[in-house]
Amino acid sequence: MLAVYQSLLRLYPSLYREQFAEEMISVFRDIDAETRKKGITAAAKFHLREISGLFCGAFSEHARRILGSHVPFPLSSRRFTMRPGFRFPKSTSFLMAVILAGIVLAIQKAEEISAALPRDIAPAGPMWAPHVGVLTTIVLTFSMVYVAGALGWIVLFALRRSGVHRLSDMPAAERD
Amino acid sequence: MRHVVRGHVVLPLTEPVLLILLSLAEHPRHGYSILKDVEEVSSGRVVLSTGTLYGALRRLLEDGWIERFDEDDTSRGRQAYRLSPLGRRNLQTEVSRLKQLTRVASLRAARKGA
Numbered sequence: 001m002l003a004v005y006q007s008l009l010r011l012y013p014s015l016y017r018e019q020f021a022e023e024m025i026s027v028f029r030d031i032d033a034e035t036r037k038k039g040i041t042a043a044a045k046f047h048l049r050e051i052s053g054l055f056c057g058a059f060s061e062h063a064r065r066i067l068g069s070h071v072p073f074p075l076s077s078r079r080f081t082m083r084p085g086f087r088f089p090k091s092t093s094f095l096m097a098v099i100l101a102g103i104v105l106a107i108q109k110a111e112e113i114s115a116a117l118p119r120d121i122a123p124a125g126p127m128w129a130p131h132v133g134v135l136t137t138i139v140l141t142f143s144m145v146y147v148a149g150a151l152g153w154i155v156l157f158a159l160r161r162s163g164v165h166r167l168s169d170m171p172a173a174e175r176d
Numbered sequence: 177m178r179h180v181v182r183g184h185v186v187l188p189l190t191e192p193v194l195l196i197l198l199s200l201a202e203h204p205r206h207g208y209s210i211l212k213d214v215e216e217v218s219s220g221r222v223v224l225s226t227g228t229l230y231g232a233l234r235r236l237l238e239d240g241w242i243e244r245f246d247e248d249d250t251s252r253g254r255q256a257y258r259l260s261p262l263g264r265r266n267l268q269t270e271v272s273r274l275k276q277l278t279r280v281a282s283l284r285a286a287r288k289g290a
Contacts, residue, residue, distance in 0.1 A: 020230045023255055027207040027226050053225025060231055 001032060001047055008051065011058035013065055091159050095152070189270050192224055193232050197259065197267045200242060204258035207233075233257060241266060 005028050009021050028050065035046040156162045189197070192214070199205060199213040207229060215223050236242045241263030247256045259267065 016234065020234065023207055024226045024230055026254065027211065027229075030208050031211065031226075049223065049225045050227070053227030055227075057225075057227030057231045061234075 002029065005050065005054070008054040008058075011054065013061050016061050091156065091161050095155060188273065191218075191222060192228060193236070194267075194270060195222055196224075196229070196232055196236070197241070197263060197270075200257055200259045201264065201267060204245070204256045206247060206254045206256045210257070236263065 002025070006025060009017060009024065012021070031046065032043075035042045153162065157164075195214040195217055196210055198217060199210050205213065207226070210233075211224055211226075211229055233242065237244060237257075239262075240260055242257050243260050244255050244257055247254050
């Protein structure tokens with residue numbers, strides 16, 4: 001098992017190995033000897049834990065090296081997982097159905113228009129004027145996204161499902 | 177909940193990091209001793225792998241929360257770790273936060289039962 005452990009340590013970045021590999025092997029050897037005395041089940045559990053620990057650790061170290069040291073690693077901290085109590089409001093499914101229906105209707109309408117056009121007509125020019133640059137396109141895209149977000153919030157507000165309404169519905173004790 | 181980033185370590189601390197710091201708060205230890213102490217302090221609930229332990233130690237070392245030094249008994253070539261003044265200060269901050277939290281939790285739990 002020590003040979004497997006040593007070969008798995010090669011998954012770590014070289015700098016990390018230089019700093020800790022020898023020590024890790026020494027600690028592994030001590031615990032391995034100890035758990036072997038406790039029986040085969042304890043030894044199997046220990047080996048499984050060590051192997052998964054090495055895989056996660058090596059992945060974490062490489063991610064840190066690539067993404068930067070300031071990025072906390074989500075696997076170990078589990079800080080980025082969704083709150084277990086979180087639920088989408090029921091109106092979300094209704095809104096999604098409306099959006100999907102709108103997309104389907106828009107596609108159908110476009111097909112009808114396309115079929116009604118005479119075949120010998122010259123192809124239409126670009127939707128945007130040629131002088132519109134990348135920056136303008138980005139600004140326009142973000143504006144549209146924000147407008148869509150604001151519209152969604154207005155719908156939620158009208159349905160009394162916004163955060164403001166949820167907070168006001170909450171008992172005072174829970175709010176504190 | 178507000179998360180405060182201090183170097184690579186994020187407050188509030190994760191349980192393994194908190195237990196490692198608590199283990200070093202008493203006196204300096206080497207890797208094997210930390211693993212055993214964490215298991216004992218958590219009543220066997222938290223059993224760290226060497227990968228998890230040394231990943232956490234590397235982050236804490238980089239942030240200056242702990243220091244690494246050669247043990248007096250160098251026959252086994254082991255390195256020992258101790259809490260730095262910064263690490264102790266941050267640990268005390270975290271313990272105070274937990275104390276405050278458990279105080280509120282106790283009060284509320286008692287109120288609910290009444």
